[in-house]
Amino acid sequence: ILNVEQSPQSLHVQEGDSTNFTCSFPSSNFYALHWYRWETAKSPEALFVMTLNGDEKKKGRISATLNTKEGYSYLYIKGSQPEDSATYLCASLTGGGNKLTFGTGTQLKVEL
Amino acid sequence: DTGVSQDPRHKITKRGQNVTFRCDPISEHNRLYWYRQTLGQGPEFLTYFQNEAQLEKSRLLSDRFSAERPKGSFSTLEIQRTEQGDSAMYLCASSLGQGGGYTFGSGTRLTVV
Numbered sequence: 001i002l003n004v005e006q007s008p009q010s011l012h013v014q015e016g017d018s019t020n021f022t023c024s025f026p027s028s029n030f031y032a033l034h035w036y037r038w039e040t041a042k043s044p045e046a047l048f049v050m051t052l053n054g055d056e057k058k059k060g061r062i063s064a065t066l067n068t069k070e071g072y073s074y075l076y077i078k079g080s081q082p083e084d085s086a087t088y089l090c091a092s093l094t095g096g097g098n099k100l101t102f103g104t105g106t107q108l109k110v111e112l
Numbered sequence: 113d114t115g116v117s118q119d120p121r122h123k124i125t126k127r128g129q130n131v132t133f134r135c136d137p138i139s140e141h142n143r144l145y146w147y148r149q150t151l152g153q154g155p156e157f158l159t160y161f162q163n164e165a166q167l168e169k170s171r172l173l174s175d176r177f178s179a180e181r182p183k184g185s186f187s188t189l190e191i192q193r194t195e196q197g198d199s200a201m202y203l204c205a206s207s208l209g210q211g212g213g214y215t216f217g218s219g220t221r222l223t224v225v
Binding site: 004031032034036041042043044045046047048049089091093097098099100101102103104105 | 115116145147152153154155156157160167168203205210211212213214215216217218219
């Protein structure tokens with residue numbers, strides 16, 4: 001893996017569904033993995049900053065896991081709500097810990 | 113502190129004109145970053161400052177682009193002789209050191225016509 005890659009590109013789910021997204025990143029020169037939520041017309045909002053292999057973080061209905069050896073992270077949303085509709089971006093911190101390299105994001109739409 | 117502020121929110125300019133954007137970071141944050149996002153892409157790194165020192169610039173930042181952060185407070189990003197390819201969302205973010213998440217502004221949407 002040379003770049004940060006996210007899948008799927010977009011996702012439509014029904015309210016109450018649980019969902020997950022994948023982020024793949026270069027495992028060499030790893031400093032940290034960031035997850036952001038970006039709602040339309042708003043600022044990207046930091047969800048998680050993860051550094052340790054095997055790390056798992058949780059914020060309400062959203063959680064994330066990290067595997068630095070194989071270079072992937074999963075973001076899970078339990079019981080999706082319409083307000084979860086946003087683009088979810090992951091980014092790998094590289095360049096001596098000074099530069100975030102973003103994936104292209106997963107666009108989530110939660111329908112009633 | 114109300115977060116990271118960017119001004120203007122939108123800018124439409126004619127090709128060849130110069131434009132300047134401003135970013136006011138969170139006052140306690142010593143690091144300030146500029147990113148650019150084009151349609152269908154994630155944000156791409158342009159440059160970052162630690163206090164007033166500009167420590168890294170991307171190859172994306174041609175010599176038409178210049179960024180400053182006088183006195184380590186607000187920052188400006190100037191684009192000279194704009195081209196249609198400069199049309200993008202320009203995002204500013206700040207952080208306290210390397211370890212935490214970034215706080216982003218709402219961005220400046222530039223359209224070059």
